[in-house]
Amino acid sequence: MKTKAKNPFLEEYLDIKKARNRNSFFDEFSKRRELINKYSFAIPDDFAIQKLVEYSPVIEIGSGIGYWAHLVNNSGGKVLCYDDDSWELSKKQKTYTKIYPMSELNKDDFSVSSLFICWPPMDEMAEIYLQMYLENNGKTLIYVGEFGGCTGNDKFFELIQDNFELELRHEIPRWKCINDRFYIYTRV
Numbered sequence: 001m002k003t004k005a006k007n008p009f010l011e012e013y014l015d016i017k018k019a020r021n022r023n024s025f026f027d028e029f030s031k032r033r034e035l036i037n038k039y040s041f042a043i044p045d046d047f048a049i050q051k052l053v054e055y056s057p058v059i060e061i062g063s064g065i066g067y068w069a070h071l072v073n074n075s076g077g078k079v080l081c082y083d084d085d086s087w088e089l090s091k092k093q094k095t096y097t098k099i100y101p102m103s104e105l106n107k108d109d110f111s112v113s114s115l116f117i118c119w120p121p122m123d124e125m126a127e128i129y130l131q132m133y134l135e136n137n138g139k140t141l142i143y144v145g146e147f148g149g150c151t152g153n154d155k156f157f158e159l160i161q162d163n164f165e166l167e168l169r170h171e172i173p174r175w176k177c178i179n180d181r182f183y184i185y186t187r188v
Helices: 008-018 025-038 046-054 067-073 088-092 107-112 125-135 154-163
Strands: 058-061 079-083 099-101 114-118 140-145 164-170 181-187
Touching: 008 025, 046 067, 046 140, 046 164, 046 181, 058 067, 058 125, 067 079, 107 125, 114 125, 125 154, 154 164
Parallel strands: 058 079, 058 114, 079 099, 114 140
Antiparallel strands: 140 181, 164 181
């Protein structure tokens, strides 16, 4: 097993958190935007990365530039990343790992992989791929985001409630006014 991967996003976030008393909310918000563009919407910590390693192999849908997958793969897990390349930053930035187009997704892999969805847009993307995962006998959903906030749509959350049981809820590091968490669900 590989050692845990270096996580510069977490390190930069912790530095900002230490300086919160000196920084205004606007300064922190600006720094958040910069780090989202550089890494990911959500801040991975060691616990979340190790859980993803434990639940490998993993298929990540909507992976952006692949920061979480990079950490998991460098910590001994296996994540295959898929994105439709609609996120404008993925076209301009170097990715952290190989990102495959959604059109290359092999649905048969769903039955032997955990599904990871991190900060899905509020459109139907997460709903469509979670439904596909269910239709192909997927067993474990790992989700990072908000409930009733800025991620996913209502149908996505209905699919979770109707088909999965919460196994784990973990408080990941997060920005002011953001309520994302790390969840692991098992199919019922």
